Amino acid sequence: MKTLFSLLFCLIVSLKLLAQDQVFVETESFENKGGWVIDQQSFVVQGSSYIMAHGMGRPVKDATTTVKFPKKGKYRVWVRTKDWAPFPKGPGKFQVKLDNQSLPMIFGESGSDEWKWYDGGEVNVTNEQVALALHDMTGFNGRCDAILFTNTPKFTPPNKQEELTAFRNKLLNLSGKTTDAGNFDLVVVGGGIAGTCAAISAARMGLKVALIQDRPVLGGNNSSEIRVHLMGDTDKNHYPKLGRIVREMDNGDPGNGNADAKEYGDARKTNIVKAERNITLFLNTHVYKAEKSGDKVVAVVGRDIATNQETRFSGTFFTDCTGDGTLGHLVGAEYRFGRESKAETGESLAAEKSDDFTLGTSNLWASLERDTVSAFPETPWALPFTDEYHIDSPKADWEWETGFGNFNTITDAEKIRDHNLRAIFGNWSYLKNNKKEKYAKRELAWVAYIGGKRESRRIIGDHILNQMDIQEGKQHSDGTVTATWTIDLHFPDAKNSKYFEGQEFFAGTKHIKVAPYTIPYRCLYSKNISNLFMAGRNISTTHVAFGSTRVMRTCGMMGEVVGIAAYVAKKYNTSPRGVYQAHLPELMGIIKDEPTTAKP
Incomplete structure (x- = not known):
């Protein structure tokens, strides 16, 4: 019995020490979101919201916050993100800055569409308060869920949802605390x-x-x-x-x-x-x-x-x-x-056989005529459009819809929205670069990042x-x-x-x-x-x-x-x-x- 008590005591102490040596930052809680937006649509899958650089092809302003560290010293940085359009690499590139110094790694272009932690390298924290920023590089929906600083040797944050939720709640001191x-x-x-x-x-x-x-x-x-x-x-x-x-x-x-x-x-x-x-x-x-x-x-x-x-x-x-x-x-x-x-x-x-087919989700968009000619980049990561098939329209209507049984409208909400974005940006890139007589002075004015289910x-x-x-x-x-x-x-x-x-x-x-x-x-x-x-x-x-x-x-x-x-x-x-x-x-x-x- 004494041995069991000692083991439990050691476990509790080690968890407390682990928490003391780690700083967990939820990006949705950044003090200043800049041009980044909060997306909670996949909370049921993620267990959390995240922020996204929804600039419609134009880089958005940095999201910034101040991070307090328990002590100075060396910390390893982990960034939880994904490549949302890995075909083969997506456009959602961003960097992490500490006190206005960019970490060398570029995030959001890994070629993997799974949410996971990426090793951002080691940093030397010389002040107890540090300015943290997310710097968007493309305006094409780079996203970040959380950032972890740890000085615990050989520690890798959990990716499995249940473990991640427990880890998140512990470090944010959320468990059991409700108003x-x-x-x-x-x-x-x-x-x-x-x-x-x-x-x-x-x-x-x-x-x-x-x-x-x-x-x-x-x-x-x-x-x-x-x-x-x-x-x-x-x-x-x-x-x-x-x-x-x-x-x-x-x-x-x-x-x-x-x-x-x-x-x-x-x-x-x-x-x-x-x-x-x-x-x-x-x-x-x-x-x-x-x-x-x-x-x-x-x-x-x-x-x-x-x-x-x-x-x-x-x-x-x-x-x-x-x-x-x-x-x-x-x-x-x-x-x-x-x-x-x-x-x-x-x-x-009714259908001949029951199935999981549902009506889809729409992400609408609109363009406006401007006084000057504007450019829009090629989008090799988006859906491909050609002279043979494209949608010749300056704005969307209800028909822009994804789902139809190919995706689950609840658990695949992020995938559905991202597929819609690949269609929107791919088609718009085609129109801007191949139908200049009609679209040269048109500019994307608005694209929905929240899906209309x-x-x-x-x-x-x-x-x-x-x-x-x-x-x-x-x-x-x-x-x-x-x-x-x-x-x-x-x-x-x-x-x-x-x-x-x-x-x-x-x-x-x-x-x-x-x-x-x-x-x-x-x-x-x-x-x-x-x-x-x-x-x-x-x-x-x-x-x-x-x-x-x-x-x-x-x-x-x-x-x-x-x-x-x-x-x-x-x-x-x-x-x-x-x-x-x-x-x-x-x-x-x-x-x-x-x-x-x-x-x-």
Whole structure:
């Protein structure tokens, strides 16, 4: 027993000494990001955010910070990065500087597309505070996750995800340290149109609401970061009350992928939310952990994508408006991913066999005419375009889309975005260098680095909306949101497939018109997690029906219904299902804008 105690004591002491001899720097926590941007889209894979030099072919300003060392002396530098376009070597080159002196190694051009630690050599630290900088060399999306300084001999930092997460948490002193945000009537995870409308709706019914968004802006696909216009009608409702909140946030129809960020109304959305006294807004907060008791969600934990500080949110009800069904997945909600078969659903538009095919992700872009001629480099690492096949357009629209079953829209989010970038930059390089009469004075003005997703998980509710519900116009007693969009299921464009088989980035579709129909309330709460609502593209539908329900004005109205339902659930101390079983007339009465009793 004494020997075991001694071994444990030695292990604890050695770990403490190891931590003292190492300085771990998360790049997203740099004091000054310069021209680098934070990317959290692959948090579920990485366990962390990272920063990226998104300069559209023009080097960005250095990201800088100050690093404090426990003692002076020699340290080995390790840099965690990857070559995002190793064909054979990518363009994302950058250097690390200490006190304005560049380390000799150039990072980001290794020819390996795996995230891993690279040995940056040994440095002599002569001051306890050192200026650290990331110096971009190309403007083509070089990226860096973390930098480690160690004076522990022969030490190599871990690459395996579980080991890396434990190592990261220990050196950053994150384990078990959370700030308590308090208890809420409704915790809304996801600040796209659906989540924002859910939060506003619940707040106006008198509920105390937390709205958690993992980016610095609200709006999701309709934000300035992604720039997809709002679709679906709000004026064909059976219940005209629905859609009022959507219309408040609607900044008109600027189209897809326009160069002017203001056209997408970020400030408008944020101001509306901040004007609601019952909403507490948490931006830049990625929910990655949840707590359960039985079949109920008790709390969620979010990590700030820049500072890595963690916050705990407890609540009575929760709603998953993440699009990816992130919260539902964390708490074990039943869900579907991909296409069902005809035999399973009876839908004529279903696949012959079930599979993991999903609609893809878009990264839109735009160019602008300038007064002078500009150049754009050749891009041997990008997708190759020729006189025979290229896309002759000064901007993108919805068709620029990658996924289609070749990639998993959640775990391969970074790969999908990077494939889109290779298509965008490769095509633009071709246009600039081969169609100068048209594009000589045009310049890339904006390229999305945050992917606009269409489809991933669909959380199962007490009803699964299907093609027959939509096309036969079935009348459900709990029919709420009126949907109007076509059944719009994208697939790889045939010509694009011919030239880029298995690497498609351009989509086609066939719009199947529908008459206005209603989405049952039973599609808006989880079948097996008793206090979980959902609104947005992750509601309970088949893949075919999802093709119609997924557009943002429709999703926003779902959020409005969830906010009202949460009020009714709280009033009667019941569950989302309990609202349907025992209080549906009151829910429908509020939606119909009929007089109701006082708010709780």
